[in-house]
Amino acid sequence: MRIAEITTPDLRLHHRETDSHTHHPFLSEIELLIQQSEAISKDQPLPQSLPISLRQFLTRLSQLAPFPDNSFKLTIWKLSFRLWNACVDLANAASLQSSLTSAENIANLRHVAADMLFLAKDVTGVPSPTIKSSLFYYKTGLVYHSLKKFDLASDCFERATEIVSKIDIAKISDAGEKKLFLDLNLARSRTAWEISDRNLAVTLLNRAKNLLFGSPDHYKSLSNQFLAFGKSSLSRGDDDCSLNDALRLMNEALDLCEKGLGTAKTREDTTEFTAMRIKTLRFISAVHLQKGEFENVIKCVKVLRNGGNGSDGADQHASLPVLAMKAWLGLGRHSEAEKELRGMVGNNDIPEAVWVSAVEAYFEVVGTAGAETAKGVFLGLLGRCHVSAKAALRVAHRVLGESRGGDNGSRIRANVVAQLVSDERVVALFASEAVTKERKAIHSVLWNSASDHFRAKDYETSAEMFEKSMLYIPHDIENRVFRAKGFRVLCLCYLGLSQLDRALEYIEEAEKLEPNIACSFLKFKIYLQKKEHSCAIGQIDAMTSCLDFSPDYLSLSAHEAISCQALPVAVASLSKFLSFYISGKKMPTTEVVVFRTLVTILTQDIGSETEALNFMLQAQSRASKLGTECFFGLGETGKREQNWFAVTCWNLGSRCGKEKKYELCGEFLRLASEFYGYIDTDESGEDKLMICRSIILSVTAMIALEKQTKSALTETQVKLAAELLVRAGKIMSSSLSDGKDCIMEPELIFMYTLLAYDIHGRLNNSAFQLLVVKTFAGSKSCHYNYLLQLGIFASQSPQSNPDVSTFALNECLSALIASASPEYPTIALIIRKLISIASVHKGDTDDEEAILKMYKQAYRIMVGLKEGEYPTEEGKWLAMTAWNRAALPVRLGQFETAKKWLSIGLEIADKVTGKIVRSSVSMALSDFYDNHNDYKTRLSLLVRDSHGEPLLALASVVDLLQTEGVQAIIGGNSLLEAKLLAELGEKARVPVISLNSPMSLSLSKYTHLIQATHNSASEVKGITAFLHGFDWNSVALVLEDHNDWRESMHFMVDHFHENNVHVQSKVAFSVTSSEDSLMDRLRELKDLGTTVFVVHLSEVIATRLFPCAEKLGMMGEGFAWILTSRSMSSFHDQFIDDLTKEAMEGVVGFKSYIPMSKELHNFTLRWRKTLPVEEVTGSEITRLSISGVWAHDVAWSLASAAEVTRMPTVTSTLLEAIKESRFKGLSGNFQLDDMKLLSDKFEIVNMIGSGERRVGFWNSNGSFSNRRQLSSTHDNLETIIWPGGSAQSPKGRSLRESGRKKLRVLVTSSNRFPRLMKVETDPITHEITIVEGFCIEVFQASIAPFNYEVEYIRWLNGTNYTKLAYALHSQKDKYDAAVGDITITSDRSMYVDFTLPYTEMGLGIVAAKERIWLIERAENKEFQGSWPQQIGVVIWFGFSTLVYAHREKLQHNLSRFVVTVWVFAVLILVTSYTATLTSMMTVQQIRFNANEDYVGHLSGSLIANAALTNSSLRAMRLLGLNTSEDYAQALMNKSVSYIVSELPYLKILLGENPGHFLMVKTQSTTNGFGFMFQKGSELAPNVSREIAKLRTSERLNEMERRWFDKQLPYTTDDTSNPITLYRFRGLFMITGVSFAFALAVLLILWLRERWEILVNSVNIYFSQRLRHFRILFTGTIHPSPLGLDNPIGENAVQMAQRNRR
DSSP states (O other), X not given: OOOOSOXXXXXXXXXXXXXXXXXXXXXXXXXXXXXXXHHOOTTSOOOTHHHHHHHHHHHHHHTTOSOSSHHHHHHHXXXXXXXXXXXXXXXXXXXXXXXXXXXXXXXXXXXXXXXXXXXTTTOSSSSSHHHHHHHHHHHHHHHHHHTTOHHHHHHHHHHHHHHHTTSOGGGOOOHHHHHHHHHHHHHHHHXXXXXXXXXXXXXXXXXXXXXXXXXXXXXXXXXXXXXXXXXXXXXXXXXXXXXXHHHHHHHHHHHHHHHHXXXXXXXXXXXXXXXXXXXXXXXXHHHHHHHTOHHHHHHHHHHHHTOSTTOSSOOOOTHHHHHHHHHHHHTTOHHHHHHHHHHHHTOTTSOHHHHHHHHHHHHHHHGGGGHXXXXXXXXXXXXXXXXXXXXXXXXXXXXXXXXXSOSHHHHHHHHHHHHHHTSHHHHHHTOSGGXXXXXXXXXXXXXXXXXXXXXXXXXXXXXXXXXXXXXXXXXXXXXHHHHHHHHHHHHHHHHHTTOHHHHHHHHHHHHHHOOSHHHHHHXXXXXXHTTOHHHHHHHHHHHHTSTTOOTHHHHHHHHHHHHTTOHHHHHHHHHHHHTTTTTTOOOSSOHHHHHHHHHHHHHTSTTOHHHHHHHHHHHHHHHHHHOHHHHHOSHHHXXXXXXXXXXXXXXXXXXXXXXXXXXXXXXXXXXXXXXXXXSOOOTTOHHHHXXXXXXXXXXXXXXXXXXXXXXXXXXXXXXXXXXXXXXXXXXXXXXXXXXXXXXXXHHHHHHHHHHHXXXXXXXXXXXXXXXXXXXXXXXXXXXXXHHHHHHHHHHHSTTOOHHHHHHHHHHHHHHHHHSSSOOHHHXXXXXXXXXXXXXXXXXXXXXXXXXXXXXXXXXXXXXXXXXXXXXXXHHHHHHHHHHHHHHHHHHTTOHHHHHHHHHXXXXXXXXXXXXXXXXXXXXXXXXXXXXXXXXXXXXXXXXXXXXXXXXXXXXXXXXXXXXXXXXXXXXXXXXXXXXXXHHHHHHHTOOEEEESOOXXXXXXXXTTEEEEEEOXXXXXXXXXXXXXXXXXXXXXXXXXXXXXXXXXXXXHHHHHHHTTOEEEEEEEEOTTOOHHHHHHXXXXXXXXXXXXXXXXXXXXXXXXXXXXXXXXXXXXXXXXXXXXXXXXHHOOGGGSOHHHHHHTTTOEEEEEOOOOOHHHHHHHHHHHHHSOHHHHHTTSOOSOOHHHHHHHHHHHHHHHHHHHHTSTTOOOOHHHHHHTOOEEETTEEEOOBTTEEEEOOEEEXXXXXXXXXXXXXXXXXXXXXXXXXXXXXXXXXXXXXOTTSOSSOOOOOOGGGOOOEEEEEEEEOOOSSTTTXXXXXXXXXXXXXXXXXXXXXXXXXXXXXXXEEEEEEEEOSTTOHHHHHHHHHHOTTTOSEEESSOBOOHHHHTTEEEOOOSSOOSEEEEEEOOOTTHHHHTTOGGGOSOHHHHHHHHHHHHHGGGXXXXXXXXXXXXXXXXXXXXXXXXXXXXXXXXXXXXXXXXXXXXXXXXXXXXXXXXXXXXXXXXXXXXXXXXXXXXXXXOSHHHHXXXXXXXXXXXXXXXXXXXXXXXHHSTTTEEEEEEEOOSOOBOOEEETTOTHHHHHHHHHHHHHHTXXXXXXHHHHSOSOOOSOOSTTTSOOOGGGGHHHHHHHHHHHHHHHHHXXXXXXXXXXXXXXXXXXXXXXXXXXXXXXXXXXXXXXXXXXXXXXXXXXXXXHXXXXXX
């Protein structure tokens, strides 16, 4: 408001008179600024600089105080009033603009005016200048307070208070001025309250109680202020303190009202005070209600309703029923509360908001029990009066409240509201256009309530509320979008209720109204829940075609598919999602997250590893393209993503490896190494370690795949593996150099070493192989077990390297010997390996000495060991091989060397001894003579240990026969040993008793051989019956590759064939077979589907076989293993470890059975007592074997027979006496049958746990039995626990399942030599129509016995047959064999197995025929001319050699005749030898050394090329030819000097062109042609045997003659055939006859001259010879005593005397 400047005209006149005298420059400047403020129009804002300028001049003006006179002050006073009024005008104008900045500037300008007036506050002539000055500050403070500038307001109020504090209030009589004092305190209190200085605010209010001056208005103001502060505290009633403050303030207000009533002078004042009192009481009731003091609330309400303290009229305020109802509810008196609520219905004065609030409060407290009451109130209100749409909206909104749904109360309120809004009367309220706003509002209320219930998954209530909300959407075009939205949410509700058909109806309605992405997505979701996955995948494409499509929906689709376990749909969604990243657009989700989600989904589905791998490869490709930070992300997030991909690849690779999906395993692990490589390596090196692990296992998987598919790694794969290992090696090297080898597992480094050796062996890098093994041997991770494996692998693998093997095994041996507890079986194995390697690769005598040192080292190791601690079999092997090595030096006369070997052999042999048979025989003889102490004879037991070596056994027996004169021999456990001893027994006519040697027809011819063994025929019958009993018609035989075991297997195979048991496969293992070999062969059997196996192996191999079978899963359910009796007899529990026993669980075995008798039991106990204590309690032999039992009975029979033969009346020999022996022995009744003591009853045992369980017997009468009953079938056997722990017998494989097999054969098709191989095809179908030739005929004849259906497949890749071998090796699923003109080479044999060659071996050289005289013809003119002239010269030259002068003259005609013949013979011989020698030494050398000539060879033949480049012919020029016709033409037209090729090709050339060419020379530098088969194929040895049969039966030669025509001998003239005596037999006959004729003539002439002298001499000679003959004859018939000294004569006499007797 504006303020008057001067109160009286006189003063104003005085001011004008003195204005001109009192102006100061400062005042002038201030006045100018004030004028500027006054001149500001309403539209202009106040410049911010104006208050600042005024403040500056005011500050300078204040420095002039005290002012010179009153007029100066009056001028300031005037300027202040002018400025204030200008501010008022500006404020009025600014209020229209609502500018906060202008208001603040004006307030600041007011403050300047107040400060200016304060400078002149002591002016005279102005009424109440102090009051006016404080008033300016008060009003300015109010302005600041309204602008919430509470600090400035407080400053102004304090300045005003300070000004008025100096005034004596008692002297103030003006009511307005008194009111200023009260208002100033109230204003200060309000400002203090706003700045939260509540104590000051209350203090100021209490101080204001002294400024009431008995004025009703003052009481009202102060009471209202107390009430305002109380309401403020009540509104902040978050704690008891605030509520107590509120109650205290309201009580102060109530007290002031009570006191104010006493000051009221008018009716209006009284009414106002009463109203204030009632209002204050209501608020006090609210405070009590807030505090939970419900009794006080009821009291207050009663006071108000009764008018209270005699006041006029009761309070009917609408809040009273609500307060009472809530108080009754708080007291739990619901009936009183219901009365209050129902009482509100009849009260028309109660506003809608009030009763709605009351109903809600009642409903919230009472809950379900008050639902009907609430509903009745609503309907009562609706029927009582006209309710507006707005009221109905408020009712619905209030009832629904702020609940989020999900609880029972919310559901009840929603149902009540649903009934309310679905009432036609309520719907009609919102029908008009005038209530469009309310209609939208109630739709929103219902929609939001439905949404709350939907979020709370109360889909039924939600659907009902959404349906009710649809009642409030008009059916017009403008609202079709809202209706479509309603249908969509209803679809969602019914999806939640699993009412899919109804949901589909709603979404189809929505799609009609608004086809968009939301509808498509909901349709997709319905299809998912209906499990119509194909429709769902189709809907994905429909979504992408929507105009409002967003990739977010694909991500959402994937999540929905995952939740529905529809993994294919999820994969389809995310795959579609990935396609949008290629464009480079910004996507809602990072690409790496999509890949991660895809892989996560696929890993949940077994069998989806291939798809997962594809996405992993895509992820790796994108990471490489975009960069790791861009693809994976930055910081820790990116590292986590990289780590996830790396770990997932690792886990998938591990899983695929366990499932034997090696190709996938390798790829995943390789990717893992790539992803680990992206991660920044931590200090611990864990990521580097994982890279190494991944790489090494990846390469391992590649090699495992190679073995699994039997397909060799390609060159590319080998190079990739090498690169990976180089990477791993670098990481390992860096880690080891950093001293971090401790984090590298030793097994990991070993695997790397093994793989590096293998891969670089394929690359022929032997130097690196040795380097990597040496590096490993020098590392801390090295262990002797690893070195042993490396050594064995290096010696047996295709990439064998003897240097590496020797180094590794030597290092391993050194480590083992140096250990505290050496493993002697392992040491023995290493020594055997080292000896074998050195023997195979030895080169000179130094190697021989090295081998001898190994034997000596083995002996030194054995010295000091307990008996049996060093493996007995290995000791025997060392002794045997040492003796064998002595054989060659003996033959070569190197006796010192032989002595060394024999010596070391004997020393080793002394360390290996046997026990059972010796001790059993000794005890048997002792028992026998104890029982027959009256016998005169005693057997002497002489023991020699052969160590299982037949030759040593033979030598020992010879020694015993010669030196000891033994009369019987017990020995010959093996077949060969039995044969050798039997031969010796036949010669010496002494009985030989063999224990446990296999039955063989080859032994039946020996009359002095007695066998104690089990009946193989009975056993085979039992096994066959056992197989038939379980309907097993197909078996695999697993046998030991040794003569003994093979021989005894023949009878079984024959019997199987006779009884319709198909031998599906035979696999032989030797003692030296490695574990890899065992695994590979067993894996082949498994791949064939074999499930039933008959095993005929010794313990040494069997204990290694079964753990390997277990690793391959062949000792589980569905498999059956049957051990023969001999195998079971070789087993000793003390030599079988627990792992082997566990692996053998479920195996069935046949054992020779000897019934346990009292005698056998007692003998066994006594026998065990004879053993050393450490052997009985240790790990040596602790039970009597069947051989020991037989040895006992044989000893008894020998002792008995020896006694019998010494009886005077007995003429039987020892052998006959043994044959006639009859007694009851430990094995039963002793009686030989056909020189055999047979055990024909077999015990059938089942291997369970660590022991055996008897399940029955097989009897000699052909029946199975147990202890209770006898049967011809296996039904009466005890229950058998098969491998895998199942009592259900395996199904096996029936013979009917295996018919005629198909053999897929690759045939070479170059057709260059059709006589060898000719292939023709149909020009249209390209099918083979003709396959013929020598190679094919030999193949067909060789394969015919094996009943194969042969399918021929053309080889279309030329004549590089090494590639053909590799194709056969790498594509085993396509091809089985290859036939053609294929030469056997070492390179090709790495991939395939060759048969024996079926052609001649080697290369040949063929040249055109030429005569010998051509040597001189080219250079000697004497040998030139016409053909008749040249022939004449040749003949004349030959005979002219006879024309020479002889020194001696021949006188006799006979001499002349003989010499003539001799000269002629010499002529021919000299000529022939000269010609041949010349051709051999000159002609061919001239040809071969003519380096300018061409040499022809078969084009593309690697064999011929290699021979030419590696021979003396390599300097000559080469010409490739293709056919035999090319060969002939080139030789004829002199294009080549000769042809170098393999013999089969040259045979065809010579056969097709007889007489034109000759074979100059041959060299055995090639191996001939052979057929190729898959590695390990059984057909290779079988076909080889058939080829050998063809060769020995001459059929092969017949085939050659038929296909190669009439081939002439290799040499057809003198140039290459050797000169032999046989060639000149005619010449020598003529010479001999001539000489004989001359001699006869000469003899006749000589006899005629000396006949009489000759006859006399003959007569004298014959007379003397006749007399000598008579004397000799008489001495023979009647010998003289002198003849006794002649041993020959003595023998003759004894012979004559024996003949007479």
